[in-house]
Amino acid sequence: xxxxIIPARGGSxxxxxxxxxxxxxKPLIAHTIEHARQxxxxxxxMVSTDDPEIATVSKQYxxxxxxxxxxxxxxxxxxxxxxxxxxxxxxxxxxxxxxxLVFLQCTAPLTLPEDIDGTVQALLDKGAxxxxxxxxxxxxxxxxxxxxxxxxxxxxxxxxxxxxxxxPEYRETGAVFAMRTKGFLQAKHRFFGKTAMYxxxxxxxxxxxxxxxxxxxxxxxxxxxxxxxxxxxxxxxAALALDFDGVFTDNKVIVSQDGQEAVVCDRSDGWGLAQLxxxxxxxxxxxxxxxxxxxxxxxxxxxxxxxxxxxxxxxxNEWLDVRGLDRSQVVYVGNDVNDLAxxxxxxCGVAVADASPQVLSAARIxxxxxxxxxxxxxxxxxxxxxxxxxxxxxxxx
Numbered sequence: 007x008x009x010x011i012i013p014a015r016g017g018s019x020x021x022x023x024x025x026x027x028x029x030x031x032k033p034l035i036a037h038t039i040e041h042a043r044q045x046x047x048x049x050x051x052m053v054s055t056d057d058p059e060i061a062t063v064s065k066q067y068x069x070x071x072x073x074x075x076x077x078x079x080x081x082x083x084x085x086x087x088x089x090x091x092x093x094x095x096x097x098x099x100x101x102x103x104x105x106x107l108v109f110l111q112c113t114a115p116l117t118l119p120e121d122i123d124g125t126v127q128a129l130l131d132k133g134a135x136x137x138x139x140x141x142x143x144x145x146x147x148x149x150x151x152x153x154x155x156x157x158x159x160x161x162x163x164x165x166x167x168x169x170x171x172x173x174p175e176y177r178e179t180g181a182v183f184a185m186r187t188k189g190f191l192q193a194k195h196r197f198f199g200k201t202a203m204y205x206x207x208x209x210x211x212x213x214x215x216x217x218x219x220x221x222x223x224x225x226x227x228x229x230x231x232x233x234x235x236x237x238x239x240x241x242x243x244a245a246l247a248l249d250f251d252g253v254f255t256d257n258k259v260i261v262s263q264d265g266q267e268a269v270v271c272d273r274s275d276g277w278g279l280a281q282l283x284x285x286x287x288x289x290x291x292x293x294x295x296x297x298x299x300x301x302x303x304x305x306x307x308x309x310x311x312x313x314x315x316x317x318x319x320x321x322x323n324e325w326l327d328v329r330g331l332d333r334s335q336v337v338y339v340g341n342d343v344n345d346l347a348x349x350x351x352x353x354c355g356v357a358v359a360d361a362s363p364q365v366l367s368a369a370r371i372x373x374x375x376x377x378x379x380x381x382x383x384x385x386x387x388x389x390x391x392x393x394x395x396x397x398x399x400x401x402x403x
Contacts, residue, residue, distance in 0.1 A: 007049055007050075007104040007105050007106070008045075008047045008048050008049055008050075008104055008105065008106040008107075008108060008126065009048070009049065009050045009051075009052060009096075009102075009104035009106075009107060009108070009187075010042040010045070010048045010050070010051045010052065010107075010108040010109075010110055010122070011052045011053075011054055011072075011088070011089055011092050011093075011107065011108070011109055011110070012035065012038055012039065012042070012051070012052070012053045012054070012064075012069070012110045012111075012112050013053075013054045013055075013074075013085050013088040013089070013109075013111075013112075014035050014053055014054065014055045014057070014060050014064070014112050015055060015056055015057065015060075015074065015079045015083075015088075016055065016056055016057025016059070016060060016079070017079070017080070017081065019081065020215055020216055021214075021215075021216065021217060021220065023059075024113070024214070025057075025060050025112055025113075026059055026060055026063050027220070029115055029220065029223055029224060029227065030115075030223075030224055030227035030228055030231065031374075032067075033063045033067075034112060034113070034115060034214065035053070035060060035063060035064060035067075035112040036063065036066075036067045037112075037115035037117075037227075038110050038111070038112040038114070038115065038117065039051055039053070039064060039067040039068060039069045039112075040067060040068075041110075041117055041118060041119045041121075041122060042069075042108070042110055042119075042122060043068050043069075044119040045108075045119045045122040045123050045126075046119075046123055047106070047108070047122070047123055047126045047127075048108060048122065049104075050070065050104070051068065051069045051070065052069065052070050052071070052072055052092055052096075053069045053070070053071050053072070054072045054074045054088040054089070054091065054092045055071060055072075055073070055074055056073065056074045056075070056076060056079040061073070072091070072092045072095050072096070074088055074091060074092075075091070078091060085109065085196075086194060086195055086196060089107065089109055089190070089196075090190075090191070090194060093107070093187065093190075093191065103187055103188075104187050105186070105187060106126060106129070106184060106185070106186060106187060107184070107185050107186075107187045107190055108122060108125070108126060108182065108183070108184050109182075109183040109184075109185070109196060110122070110181070110182060110183075111180055111181055111182075111213065113180075113213050113214040113215070114179065114180060114181035114182075114211075114212065114213050114214070115212075115214065115223055115227065116209075116210040116211070116212050116223065116226060116227070116230075117139075117181045117182060117206075117210060118210060121139055121181065121182055121204070121206050121210060122182055124139070124204040124205075124206070125137050125138065125139050125182040125183070125184045125204040126184045127204070128184075128202040128203060128204040129184045129185075129186075129202050131202070132200065132202035133200070134199070134200040134201055134202035135185065135186050135189045135198055135199025135200050135201070136183070136184065136185040136186070136189070136190075136196060136197050136198055136199060136200075136201045136202075137183065137184040137185070137201060137202040137203065137204060138178055138179075138182070138183050138184075138196075138197070138201065138202075138203060138204070139178075139179045139181050139182040139183075139203075139204050139206040140176040140177060140178055140179060140203045140204065140205060140206065141176065141177050141179055141205065141206050141207070141208050141211045142174065142175075142176060142177075142205070142208070143175045143176055143177035144169055144172075144175070146158065146160065146161050147159035147160045147161075148163075160175060176203060176205075177211075179206050179211045179213070180213045181206065181210075181211065181213070182204070182206075183196050185198070186199075209226070212226070231374075232388070235371050235373075235388055236388045236391055236392050238354065238370050238371050239337065239354055239371070239388060239389060239392045240334065240335040240336075240337070240353050240354055241335075241392075242335055242393075243287065243335060243336075243337055243354075243389050243392065243393065244288070244331045244332055244335035244336055245287065245288040245289070245290070245326065245329070245331050245335070245336045245337070246282065246287060246288070246289045246290075246336075246337050246338075246339070246385075246389065247289070247290045247291075247292060247322055247325075247336065247337070247338045247339070247348065247352070248289070248290075248291050248292070248338070248339040248340075248382065249291075249292060249293060249318075249339060249340045249341060249342075249344075249345050250291055250292075250293035250295065250300050250303075250311070250313070251269070251293060251295055251300075251341075252340075252341030252342055252358065252360075252361070252377040252378075253339050253340065253341055253358055253377045253378075253381065253382065254269075254271050254272075254275060254291075254303060254377070254378060254382065255269040255270060255271055255377060255378040256270065256376065256377055256378035256379060257341065257360075257377055257378070258270075267297055267299060268299065269299055269303075269378075270378060271303055271378060272378055272379060272380050272382070272383065274380050274383040275380065275381070275382035275383050275386075276306070276307050277383065278382055278383040278385075278386030278387060278390075279307055279309060279382065279386060280307065280308075281386060281390055282386050282389060282390065283308060283309070285390070285393060287389070287393075288329060288331070289309050289310070290309070290310055290311070290312070290322070290325055291304050291309055291310070291311035291312070291313075292311070292312055292313075292315060292318045292321060292322060292348070293311065293312070293313040293314070293315065294313075294314070294315050294316070294318065294344055295313055295314065296313060296314035297313065300313040301313060318344065318345070318347065318348050319347040319348050319351055322338070322348050322351065322352075323351070332353075333351060333352050333353060334352075334353035335353055336352040336353055336354070337352065337353070337354045337356055337385075337389070338351075338352045338354070338355055338356065339356045339357075339358070339381075339382070339385060340355070340356070340357060340358075340361065340365055341357065341358050341360070341361040341362065341365060341377050342361065342362050342365060343362060343364055343365065345365060346364065346365060346368055349365070349368055349369065350368065354370050354371065355368055355369050355370050355371075356369055356370065356371045356372075356373065356385060357369035357371070357372050357373065358373050358375065358376055358377040358381040359372065359373055359374055359375055359376045359377075359381065360376040360377060361377075371385075373385060
């Protein structure tokens with residue numbers, strides 16, 4: 007049995023409320039909880055906290071909570087004290103003692119489940135008692151002696167060795183630690199007995215300590231999420247079909263006093279669709295609305311559309327059959343329940359960010375933009391990038 011414990015106290019001097027501050031759309035601690043729950047080794051995820059808001063957020067994301075007493079919740083309290091308290095609590099209330107303990111820092115949101123598993127696997131493979139995630143370190147360290155002279159710590163300043171000539175060194179990432187529980191309860195510190203290292207890629211090694219770190223993490227996580235969405239597209243997108251209202255628009259309508267209707271569309275969506283047109287990708291717009299504005303917008307973009315439909319799926323199937331397109335390579339974008347049948351009939355159902363809950367649950371990809379606010383452009387950029395990657399791969403092979 008393996009239990010992960012995430013210490014997360016409420017007091018944070020550098021960044022107030024750091025552990026629940028939003029990062030890439032989620033509270034900071036949520037990233038670590040989700041990764042721990044996806045680990046193939048971890049059976050239980052516990053958060054040790056003294057803070058009601060952190061406790062509430064932790065439970066929302068699937069963690070159990072151990073309430074930490076005030077005497078070990080201050081600035082000077084060690085992480086070991088939180089781990090020991092949590093283990094003692096579990097032992098006294100449940101008679102539960104895991105074989106392995108994984109200590110995770112919630113300030114390392116770039117950590118992936120494979121980093122957690124890798125650290126545990128290193129401990130097991132090496133027959134070790136404790137383990138840590140580390141990353142190669144190649145910097146020259148200095149300090150000043152009592153005379154004010156700058157002295158090399160990990161090098162002789164008189165001899166400037168090339169990187170390949172130096173002994174390998176490693177930096178502790180501070181993200182993941184693993185240990186055998188019985189040994190930890192005896193030693194009361196995280197590095198006891200034989201210690202193994204798991205090599206964590208440098209691009210995932212970031213410990214958030216200040217606002218600049220937050221900004222860097224936001225950028226890296228957003229890029230990771232974008233790449234993950236792109237990877238969920240079919241390898242070779244054969245066609246794109248889209249709903250109109252709530253996808254091209256924000257699902258609102260402007261009605262004049264004489265009954266004329268108007269909608270607002272995003273010009274960047276049109277530009278993105280034009281780029282796919284240039285690539286020769288078949289595109290179709292399907293709408294249940296009987297409104298000339300749908301036809302007018304599609305005419306402007308040079309995209310075929312069918313509106314006033316009672317059965318979108320029948321029309322979509324006919325369109326795909328005529329072209330002999332493989333449904334597993336087709337993308338459909340929707341926002342409401344009348345799009346579900348089409349989304350489920352193709353290989354990749356896509357939902358705009360403000361789609362109905364049922365559509366969000368059914369979607370293979372959920373975009374970050376709302377309908378009418380650049381959602382289509384977000385998707386067309388992903389498709390164009392994916393198509394370019396496939397072209398390069400084909401040329402290379």
